[in-house]
Amino acid sequence: MTASGGALLLLRHGQSVSNAADIFTGWSDPPLSALGATQARQAGATLDRLGRRPTSVHTSLLRRSIDTAAIVVAVLGFGRLPVHRSWRLNERHYGALTGRDKRAVAAEVDAATFRAWRRSYAIAPPAMSESAAAAMYADPRYAGLPPEALPRTESLADVRARLLPYWSDVLRPLLVAGETPLVVGHGNSLRAFVMHLEGLSPAAVERLDIPTGVPMLYHLDRGGQTGTGAAGRYLDPVSATEPVRIGPGLPALSTPGPSGAG
Numbered sequence: 001m002t003a004s005g006g007a008l009l010l011l012r013h014g015q016s017v018s019n020a021a022d023i024f025t026g027w028s029d030p031p032l033s034a035l036g037a038t039q040a041r042q043a044g045a046t047l048d049r050l051g052r053r054p055t056s057v058h059t060s061l062l063r064r065s066i067d068t069a070a071i072v073v074a075v076l077g078f079g080r081l082p083v084h085r086s087w088r089l090n091e092r093h094y095g096a097l098t099g100r101d102k103r104a105v106a107a108e109v110d111a112a113t114f115r116a117w118r119r120s121y122a123i124a125p126p127a128m129s130e131s132a133a134a135a136m137y138a139d140p141r142y143a144g145l146p147p148e149a150l151p152r153t154e155s156l157a158d159v160r161a162r163l164l165p166y167w168s169d170v171l172r173p174l175l176v177a178g179e180t181p182l183v184v185g186h187g188n189s190l191r192a193f194v195m196h197l198e199g200l201s202p203a204a205v206e207r208l209d210i211p212t213g214v215p216m217l218y219h220l221d222r223g224g225q226t227g228t229g230a231a232g233r234y235l236d237p238v239s240a241t242e243p244v245r246i247g248p249g250l251p252a253l254s255t256p257g258p259s260g261a262g
């Protein structure tokens with residue numbers, strides 16, 4: 001595949017304290033863990049070592065994305081890069097599961113339901129209560145957003161629908177102009193994004209897990225299609241093939257392949 005234009009860098013934020021504690025996170029807003037901050041520094045070092053220099057940074061409204069981006073930019077020494085934040089890049093809303101212990105939820109429902117809530121394309125977890133949503137959306141960062149930007153739960157299909165305008169209106173034009181935007185996203189929002197960029201089927205995206213803190217690279221070919229090139233989707237394939245940790249007491253998830261075993 002012949003590359004043209006710029007490159008798109010995707011990065012899942014470093015591990016958060018909720019990831020470390022096996023808590024469903026979604027639109028809740030935990031900070032990075034100490035390991036997560038280290039992963040962010042390593043991601044910055046990987047970009048630096050490979051000469052991948054972002055020209056702009058794009059985060060969600062959640063601090064684990066914002067803080068990871070700040071660490072990466074600091075490692076690269078690019079303190080004056082333009083930074084854009086959008087609710088469209090937020091993690092998938094985990095509905096009523098938000099803030100709950102994954103092991104406790106796994107003990108309450110059958111394995112197929114648990115897996116469908118976490119990894120299916122079309123099924124959304126049960127909705128968050130109106131009062132919990134009202135408390136979440138009292139935060140000033142969400143003031144002024146339209147009602148459709150304030151979900152009470154989301155399937156991966158919902159995430160894909162709200163993410164695509166950011167790709168087509170903001171990111172893709174930057175690539176066409178030869179720029180290199182860095183998106184610091186989330187485990188499930190990036191699954192939806194990768195699904196679109198690689199044309200994965202709903203069945204394939206159900207098997208896709210994206211590790212924290214491992215940069216990914218996409219480019220546009222001359223036909224305007226996105227591709228990963230011969231090296232695969234991960235800039236650090238060795239780190240990306242380490243098993244995705246989901247905590248003690250829960251079975252291991254699939255191991256992501258270096259070129260998108262998805």
Ligand SMILES: O=C(O)[C@@H](CO)OP(=O)(O)O
Nearest residue numbers: 023024025026091118187
């Ligand atoms: O809690 C979450 O929001 C996500 C990603 O961190 O977890 P899971 O991998 O279970 O979808």
